[in-house]
């Protein structure tokens with residue numbers, strides 16, 4: 001009987017099963033052999049991060065609540081180049097589940113992507129609402145890869161993170177790659193860009209990095225194969241003593257990285273969201289093969 005009722009209108013409240021259905025539909029479209037390294041998962045993680053990372057704790061503006069990247073000007077901010085790919089594939093999921101807000105959908109997609117790539121379970125709960133174009137954040141709230149530790153701290157402290165959380169979050173660069181037509185940078189950070197592991201830290205510490213000789217922005221390549229890359233901001237994590245401490249901890253112990261990444265990423269997705277229910281109202285996601 002329940003199932004026959006239309007999933008819309010006042011009074012209808014989605015259940016955990018409804019969110020699990022959305023999760024399963026996202027999981028089913030992640031693989032595509034014609035795209036990048038064969039998966040949309042990394043670009044979905046980047047969408048969830050950029051939708052959330054605009055948060056300013058002083059003014060309580062920005063953050064995942066609102067999904068204002070649907071609109072110009074935010075969609076057109078330089079940092080968001082290429083994320084139209086992620087928004088477009090999620091549009092297909094939204095058409096099948098029109099009751100879910102874009103802001104819940106985009107954050108759930110990032111959670112799904114991380115878990116399906118073998119990463120940790122990320123705490124996630126629904127409750128975001130979409131806002132209109134007036135809530136778009138000003139350009140410049142997301143980090144600039146050409147800068148170093150001072151800039152990284154300014155940006156992430158503004159969101160409310162500490163040094164340990166910053167280093168944990170950056171471990172997401174184990175997945176995905178840089179695209180010259182998006183950011184101007186080029187290449188993946190690891191040899192397994194569709195598997196969520198602690199390899200970002202290991203490679204960062206264990207590799208001899210040299211400046212890439214090219215006309216593009218300053219970036220680093222590994223001397224041995226020339227096929228891996230690091231951004232100036234990534235290199236700042238080993239140059240800065242406080243950051244480096246955590247890089248070494250995460251390189252040595254993937255379990256510690258997974259636990260601390262899950263906590264920091266879960267927090268990122270919730271910045272500025274006025275949830276009606278407390279943290280115990282968490283949706284426990286499963287994967288099809290569990």
Ligand code: ZEM
Pocket residue numbers: 042043045046049082143144145146152169170172173175176177178179180182183184185231233265
């Ligand atoms: Zn990234 N990131 N990021 N990042 N990022 C890129 C790609 C990806 C920075 C950055 O400038 C860039 C975090 C933090 C920071 C991902 C996740 C997270 C790219 C390449 C750049 C330039 C974009 C392109 O060309 O497509 C900087 C400066 C950061 C902080 C200092 C955090 C935090 C992340 C999540 C927790 C992911 C998954 C990608 C790969 C996207 C893809 O399409 O493959």
